[in-house]
Amino acid sequence: MPTFLGQNQYGKAENRVVKITRDGATHHIKDLNVSVSLSGDMDEVHYSGSNANVLPTDTTKNTVYAFAKEHGIESAERFGIHLARHFVTSQDSIHQARIRIEEYAWERIETSDADDVKHSFVRKGQETRLTQITYDGESWEVVSGLKDLTVMNSTNSEFWGYVKDKYTTLPEAYDRILATQVSARWRFNWSGDEQRMPDWEKSYDQVRKHMLQAFAETYSLSLQQTLYQMGSRIIEHRGEIDEVRFSLPNKHHFLVDLKPFGLENDTADGAVYFAADRPYGLIEATVLRDGCEPQIPVDLTNL
Amino acid sequence: MPTFLGQNQYGKAENRVVKITRDGATHHIKDLNVSVSLSGDMDEVHYSGSNANVLPTDTTKNTVYAFAKEHGIESAERFGIHLARHFVTSQDSIHQARIRIEEYAWERIETSDADDVKHSFVRKGQETRLTQITYDGESWEVVSGLKDLTVMNSTNSEFWGYVKDKYTTLPEAYDRILATQVSARWRFNWSGDEQRMPDWEKSYDQVRKHMLQAFAETYSLSLQQTLYQMGSRIIEHRGEIDEVRFSLPNKHHFLVDLKPFGLENDTADGAVYFAADRPYGLIEATVLRDGCEPQIPVDLTNL
């Protein structure tokens, strides 16, 4: 045959697992969407259809649910580590495991009961938390992140001094809305079992906080500048992280021209905007700790 | 011609309008999606294509943006009332206006600045707030609501004692998860300009609170029972509302059978669930104040 097999992987995607933990009458939720991807000695299943080396994707699904009971879900990262280690160490034909997890946050419903209800929750909405665990039997790569966190500054954003060619018609802006829907991934420098594992839950909360604050506190001359501030703020404050990548759509809010109706629409006075869907600017970049090598793929933030 | 024209309406749908209000350095957002639908003396445009009675949908869009500046957006309801009144009273050919509005909530980003940033926001996610204003030149109908508010009780839900026919295989459940994604609409009894208008913002917050509390506090023998409690709680506490309708999907969380792996998966011990997408139970009902007539259409909660 004049063709050959390149990179390949397989597994069960989007296993929706909800784990309740009961601490007396107080319940806790972990709500995950877990995708397993395995690779290794899989040439034959592609070439001849022999499944002799193939652990069924159905089995990887079962393992996700069984592990949720056996190990609990302390954090998405730790759960993914359990799973990845299991697949690589229990099957000779599997040389690498990649676990991707989405996590949906819930908050408690406040009730009027004197004696509080502690088993009632409302889904938080807002961002989806993400992690990706990769293990090859020797070293670990953990890339966590989030998507669909929509933020806006209603002032302190300008855009001017740019290149003008024959297709340029955009007027310069000195007070505009800056809005984006953050997709971010950050890579931990934890890579080996001999190292102390980060506190994944605390790390997430702190990264999210620094990212939001950098967005809010940066007086912005371009979305690229804001992006870089968001990334460098994370790396400066969080020693466990070496690399951050963002895809930031510039969610345009256009000042509506109300002059035909005899109305001024000044930003200083509180303006009216048209929130556009498409097209949108798309700003993407990686921010790295000095001395570190990039490892986050260019399109990971677009998944 | 052997055919004739029935009910008809037209307008511009999904006008995305963002209004910033500046109170010194403190900014406020209203973020709406406004759909205008007009009807009246419109036979000719259907029969012959004559647009002599047709205010262009483009004009209805312009009006939305101009009104956001002229009147501000105190609440979605009040904004919709301004628009509906305008269309019906300014054009002879328009006899009825229906304004549908979606509202997206934002909350402030907390910053570390001594001197706080007050122009930075993160979209709240969670539910979308809704309202529908209908005006025929004489009386008003206001139906507000919400969709995509996902809630869960991790216990205090049972399901047993039901009809069993030859196609019934479901085992009875004495401790199950009850989860749903609330779509609700409630109708105000305000209908005339001579009546005092409700405080729309406060009303929304209170309805939402009572609905969530009723969900949390009801020991549930069926989702229908929970639904009825949610509706009646609203009507009991909010005198401005006469009718509530819900569409509540029963978002099934199935106990995973872990016995093949030598594991118990008892609810009392904190169980592992598979969160299913489809199919789902769908429970729909209207709850009314004594003496009131239903007016909310059956499928409004499915839009």
Add this chain to the structure above:
Amino acid sequence: MPTFLGQNQYGKAENRVVKITRDGATHHIKDLNVSVSLSGDMDEVHYSGSNANVLPTDTTKNTVYAFAKEHGIESAERFGIHLARHFVTSQDSIHQARIRIEEYAWERIETSDADDVKHSFVRKGQETRLTQITYDGESWEVVSGLKDLTVMNSTNSEFWGYVKDKYTTLPEAYDRILATQVSARWRFNWSGDEQRMPDWEKSYDQVRKHMLQAFAETYSLSLQQTLYQMGSRIIEHRGEIDEVRFSLPNKHHFLVDLKPFGLENDTADGAVYFAADRPYGLIEATVLRDGCEPQIPVDLTNL
């Protein structure tokens, strides 16, 4: 209690059922999404949580799958009729059944084999076919339809002669693109078992054909005019149908202003358009056979 129960219904929604029929080596597919909604003597389950009158939604799901085997799926309409009749006639507490079905079309993959492969299919995409069967034990209502059928005329559309108020800025158009994504529902006049049942498959194909041809062949002065032509064409040609309702978004294609770049963008010469997402015009109307009463709800075409 100062509240009471209004209209209510329940059932299992979105049962995804695929039925293969084998005719030797030649296979046929029916691919449906079936939603069951039952109503009747259901006060107690809302008021007290008693399920004594409640056939579980899980049972309605089982029934869908069992009936697909027992009766086959000749057409979505006929399948829905089997289901509706069963629920109403087999349970005293169920007085009405409404079955909604989406159908996805598949076409055969053409192969190079001398001896053709007859079990390979590619999903057709394009519109989703719809039907809704309602039965109260005495009479039937069948409303079929489709959604997501996107059509475009690249000429033979004008828009002028409309009302101009102070918010009107739209220039008149004498050669524009007319594009819409058809959502249509049509009601059959078949209502009783003693009447001869229409040929549902043939009827669908013919209605679709007449609707598309009316769209293509109408020189349009407004989308309303085109809508009316589409509806009346159906009623004129199909005696089994008394009423048609449409929701037609006006999918705007705006001529791009290329003058700043020294380019003409004339329609006569083949123009470049920006295809906008939101806002969009939304034109909705019912067309009826002379002497018939409207029964299709206003928002059915928005589901």
Add this chain to the structure above:
Amino acid sequence: MPTFLGQNQYGKAENRVVKITRDGATHHIKDLNVSVSLSGDMDEVHYSGSNANVLPTDTTKNTVYAFAKEHGIESAERFGIHLARHFVTSQDSIHQARIRIEEYAWERIETSDADDVKHSFVRKGQETRLTQITYDGESWEVVSGLKDLTVMNSTNSEFWGYVKDKYTTLPEAYDRILATQVSARWRFNWSGDEQRMPDWEKSYDQVRKHMLQAFAETYSLSLQQTLYQMGSRIIEHRGEIDEVRFSLPNKHHFLVDLKPFGLENDTADGAVYFAADRPYGLIEATVLRDGCEPQIPVDLTNL
């Protein structure tokens, strides 16, 4: 600063451009969604917010529309090549351009007119055609593809002989449905202006045909085997292509257990299946021409 900038790119995403070409009364459509991504000497805009090297994303949008008029759209690939060359050669600060394009197919509406209507179209639905053009001023990379092409074999698929560990419960299958939603990307070996350019339109049609036929004609022992056949068939027949990558979700169709209702559900007799949404198997692999190096990123088929 202890951080530095890594890979970065920017541009306007999702420019929806429709180009009509008129050949007398016969019209032709090209309907594209074009995303521009530029990189080069962009450190300063990230570090300081200086836009001195930044061609605005608004300008890249304008260029897309102007080029659609100036050059027409013969194929998505050729259009992307025009755009990429322009950005890289016209701006010193831009060193690389990547153009991603989605294309939506339309087909003519057949009319009853003696003298045919040639300006009326219905969107084909089915797959979205894709291309990605990358240019660095010296060489070209063209990766085309498609997504959302859903296919099914209703027989000639088995799955057995796999690894069984303690979490394996799946029964072996000797006659199952094999269904997937194809996402594929194929890389052309055309890389320089001195080479003869492929016929992009013909190439797409042929790749699609071979891929569908390979799916239909392969008696499948695993989805991996089918995938490999699809890829190698393309490479064998199309000399202009060196590499193909697939992401193939295994869209599970589960045989429904109808035994509780006294029904057999044998595949040989034409069975009833439950079409599941999540989880799904996900099979991903690259197929290469002998002697060629892989260049398609692992996750490109997941965008």
